[in-house]
Amino acid sequence: MNIAIFSFAHMHAYSYARSLKDLPGVTLKVVADDDVERGRQAAETFGARYVRDYQDALKEPLDAVIVTSENSRHAEMTVAALQAGLHVLCEKPIATRIEDGHRMVQAAHDAKKLLQMAFPMRYNIPAARLKQQLDQGRLGRILLMNGTNHGKNPGGWFIDPVLAGGGAVMDHTVHIVDLMRWYTGSEVREVYAEIDTRFHPIGIDDTGLLTLEFENGVIAALDPSWSRPQRSFPTWGDVTLEVVGTEGVTHLDAFAQHLVLYKEIAGQAQHLGWGDDPDLRMLESFIACIRAGTPPLASGHDGLQATQVALACYESARLARPVKISQ
Template sequence: MIRSGMAIGVWSLEHMHAQSYLSALTRRQDLREVRLYDSTQPELVARLAAELPLRVVSSEQELLDGLDGVIITSANASHREMALQAAEAGVPALVEKPIATTVEDAQTMVEAFQRAGLVLGTAFPCPFSPAFCELLSLKRAGALGDLLAIRATNRGSMPGGFFIELERSGGGAVIDHTVHVADLLRRLTGSNPTRVYAEVGHGLYHQSWDDSALLSIEMGDGSFATLDCSWSRPRSYPTWGDVNLRVIGSRTTAEVRLFDEHLTHYPWEATPARWVSWGTDLDAAMIDDFMLAVRNGGVPRSTGEDGLWALRVALAAYQSARTGAPVTLD
């Protein structure tokens, strides 16, 4: 039974999205408490505790005890262990993308939460974009006709940190930026991906981790998509990256840019210009959806199964790049 005034926790600051989630949570008026547990960055924890109305806890047990929901924002390879701890404690979880680094880990997580009767969500904010929702409405109304092809990009800047430590991230640009668009493709086409071909490179930073890739994804409805998921944005670029879709239908063509609502800020100082978003806070919308599912015993818009499917596409891309052949998804 969920009490009025929920307690929500954020577990780890390793992923940069954690700070956005904390900001969204602490702005809410309907929470009894916001908890934070992180054992890796004490200086950042202290700064956030001074800036935001949250409670810093000193252990996993203190975090999970009596908690109504937890957002897991650790390095990718730690998601499984943390999620299983949450499930054992009876705490619903929203897990940062990618949901895991292996299909086996993701499947274990999904099954654990199913057995416990708990909500498991994947942190996919893009389905809450008004632009994507309008595109989805056009498709469902038949305005696009039959979907033929989709050109997608999810290009970004190289984030550093655990993202380029392969044993902790599970990969580079491909596992980081394939999953968002793979999820959107499933929603838009109403079908699952059936085959993936990928060319993956290391030509931007010349390191062991992948920094560039081009995927071709065949969907169950007969359409196909290409995806550029490269970390190709330089440090001087005015924003982190993009999520864009150009959709070719039998009746018309549509294009959406999910993060195009911005102002360009030119500082007086000799620093690069920055884009400042004025659009919908997609992270806040995603958290609201997760909390609603927990409170009402419902299903979040992005489930653990959605995260599993998106991960399968990313891992298929790596397999395709290794073998030089398309990979079929069952």
């Protein structure tokens, strides 16, 4: 199976490319990147052919494309790949505008090809175990959730409003909202968001505290802020979720499986994960879905729903009042 990666703008591209190397019968054939130096280097590192324009890559004998460009470019690349008859794994958030997201989902439907959203948290073993326990009714009925997806200021295009479509709230809301939707089987009905720029001297939001209500009545809070100290915090951030049910409470700390390393020359403590790699499991599942012709665990529709919540949060913060999401 031949794969292309469209742009190494998003750092997850490196992890996905490494994962592809570990999958039998899968080859990373082409790297397309309009940043010549970055693209050439990545192509060389992973043994792929480099092209500057992704349109040229579409002429190659490919099976699927991984889109890891700047958020605002997901739509054009994804739609072009689907229309060329290729399956797509698209980095989150699906798009920066909801119309773009709809176009992508429609294109997958028309081309009868897979559009999977890169929601690796569904492949994080502790998060998946919690899903299994909830499905077994262990916590009873879910009543409330409180989650975090903290991070650091990623810089680069992530803090460019046009390319990223938003800051921390755009970047980090969707992972946890996706887990919450997966766990509850319900959609977000209403959001209230306080959003600001309070940690870094940047022209985009790095601070968000969100309050959500689901259609089934579950209430939830979420902190997607880039609030972890840049140098001294021992890891990139976190994914945590408290789930309160009628029969009990579970705390998920999805990256708790780590060693702590204090390295003299690093000048800071570091967490070194030893748990299963969710990116590898996600890529494995993407390939398996293509081979078996089965729908992905997280689809374009899921990406659209999560991004709709992030966009509604910006709207709520602008208006300083709760905003309803119409399905």
